[in-house]
């Protein structure tokens with residue numbers, strides 16, 4: 001059996017810890033380049049099938065520049081991939097045109113099963129699987145969690161149908177399934193598998209006929225500050241700066257001390273503060289100096 | 290007295306012993322290469338003082354009696370072959386001394402016999418025959434003396450024990466001859482079988498002590514990955530010293546008696562691990578099952594890497610490094626890390642921290658704290674925050690407390706900020722050596738960019754790794770000009786130099802829970818106690834299991850991320866704490882803090898003792 005798993009390299013935004021609005025408050029440390037975790041789940045499914053029969057071949061397919069090659073190779077190691085294909089393209093593609101390119105490559109490979117993640121964590125379109133199936137004219141099931149291949153060569157998949165319902169579907173092969181996370185145990189490749197994957201040559205594919213995107217992103221707004229625990233902006237600052245601080249949702253420098261410690265030390269701290277700011281006159285207190 | 294056959298017999302016994310020793314020698318020499326240097330002084334000190342053996346009082350004393358009770362008479366018998374004459378008084382005194390020593394040795398061997406029979410009456414393999422033989426040698430010696438006294442009387446005071454035997458013995462020269470022959474035969478039998486019974490610890494044990502590790506106890510052996518070694522799949526993957534460890538084991542069970550995993554009913558016993566290795570060493574190369582099967586994965590993952598077994602073994606045997614080597618093979622060789630630990634390892638790979646919060650959030654704890662970031666300016670102290678210090682909700686308070694202390698002491702310090710990565714301890718202890726190396730190298734590169742005199746860490750695990758393990762990396766690139774201190778050591782310095790004063794009383798009865806990686810791994814016991822002593826109002830008690838015998842919280846060795854079945858180790862410790870009646874448990878480790886909190890929480894006590902990091906207590910009391 002021949003399986004193709006489509007893996008997308010994504011840039012995960014882990015936070016916005018910068019202060020500059022022009023970089024959308026992003027700093028290099030906020031970005032982690034990796035393989036889309038849903039696609040990793042698809043690789044795990046493929047690895048399980050491969051583990052059950054040694055005649056299975058698994059080919060990984062990615063599109064665009066190698067921004068996370070190490071992680072890509074890690075996926076190849078997880079499933080002991082036979083090949084790692086890269087479709088070369090710099091174009092700004094929409095899900096439809098991406099699927100067209102992927103479909104061309106898949107047709108050349110001719111697999112019995114195509115797996116991909118149910119969506120990607122960067123754009124979250126969740127369309128590639130469906131479009132792929134459409135272009136290839138194959139059956140499609142979305143968001144599967146489990147997959148078994150029966151002796152008669154049929155696929156039996158399980159997916160969550162919401163509210164705890166688990167749906168089991170049977171499909172003829174070849175087919176396209178998109179995979180959901182959560183049911184597959186994380187795979188950590190062994191060192192030997194990693195070494196073998198490191199030796200794998202990335203096979204590039206280029207397709208003459210560049211697919212034309214018919215939809216286009218025309219705007220992208222940074223997330224609105226969500227209600228989360230951040231320090232109150234310094235009230236002594238002008239409103240504009242305070243709003244900028246809130247928007248950055250990261251480090252907010254603010255003067256002031258929080259008193260902790262024993263009760264006695266807190267009392268002493270309070271007194272010291274009051275005295276320092278001339279808010280307290282010991283002579284007015286009975287028993288004071 | 291000697292017959293012509295005796296030299297033959299003696300030669301035969303010696304030959305059998307030498308051949309046996311050679312066979313055993315080959316069995317442990319088949320391990321991997323490892324550089325070790327011997328230490329004569331250490332060995333002599335060990336034998337003369339018996340300190341390590343005497344850590345357990347009664348068996349220690351019994352061993353001491355037996356050791357001298359056999360060694361000295363042997364020496365005298367040897368010297369007696371060169372016939373020289375001693376003044377009668379001196380000879381009498383010597384005879385008295387040997388008599389008493391012999392009696393002491395009998396007491397020693399009887400003690401061991403009774404103890405080794407154990408509760409279930411089945412001593413470990415290979416223990417009974419040599420012990421019985423030894424007892425027979427001693428008794429037959431005395432009996433021979435008794436008979437001789439009946440034939441050739443001597444003053445009572447020179448051989449009081451022999452005199453006791455003489456009361457029940459005939460005055461028959463023939464019987465005396467018979468006794469002497471049997472005595473000699475028994476001795477020869479003992480000598481010939483020495484390499485095959487647990488008595489081989491006489492040689493293997495001494496050798497093991499001679500080659501004992503001189504490095505810090507907490508440092509794990511680097512793995513020769515470039516030579517294709519991925520940990521221990523079979524016994525041949527262990528080093529010769531690791532196999533010598535197994536060869537030297539006397540199955541005394543001290544490791545087991547102190548192992549938190551064993552005591553809480555987990556399948557792991559460090560003694561069994563060592564015995565399994567010993568058994569496999571006896572099988573021909575390649576014929577034995579994998580260590581992963583003889584020692585189950587369940588056993589492997591039960592270890593908290595607390596080093597109690599290492600600390601308590603009288604023969605400097607290290608069961609832990611075998612456990613870690615087998616873990617390494619599970620993870621690197623088979624990709625079979627425990628499922629529960631995988632997300633944590635993956636987080637380390639991707640984000641550089643155990644929680645997967647990523648570098649973006651590593652300095653969130655410092656919000657509003659005005660914590661200086663390391664830059665081109667040299668500073669005295671690099672405050673190593675660690676994953677717990679940066680992300681653990683409760684332990685972030687401790688980090689902030691440390692910052693308050695440093696500021697109060699006017700220390701020039703800074704943090705690495707978002708660039709700091711996990712030190713790699715959880716990965717390494719779980720056997721993920723490759724990941725550990727990646728993290729360590731990144732951190733070392735970072736150290737090289739800045740200038741500082743000291744690294745101060747809050748977490749003992751970071752402390753141990755930075756101090757003992759980074760310098761030992763094969764491609765060590767560490768700038769060698771700084772020292773690594775645990776926060777407690779540094780804070781004690783501040784107190785002693787009167788840079789900070791502890792003014793506000795913290796009224797409580799407290800006891801210190803020694804973190805394994807501070808105490809057993811690095812011998813840092815005193816600073817914790819001295820600091821606690823400096824806090825006004827704090828009345829310090831000691832737990833029953835404390836210091837070198839301190840009981841693990843159950844969180845080390847990656848166990849923090851693993852499922853625990855049966856009785857939880859932290860529950861056991863929490864019960865001890867509850868029984869001790871203290872109101873405050875002071876520790877100095879984020880794992881201990883969490884595990885003990887959880888353990889005590891689970892006991893549903895009416896008045897639950899508080900668990901706090903010593904740094905928090907100091908910050909509370911800071912004047």
Ligand code: SF4
Pocket residue numbers: 537538539540541542543544545559560563601602603604606608
């Ligand atoms: S390893 Fe050490 S402590 Fe454990 S049984 Fe063997 S000799 Fe005793």
Ligand code: SF4
Pocket residue numbers: 544547548549550551557558559591592593594595596597598599608609612
């Ligand atoms: S390190 Fe601790 S848990 Fe592991 S075997 Fe030794 S005593 Fe037991």
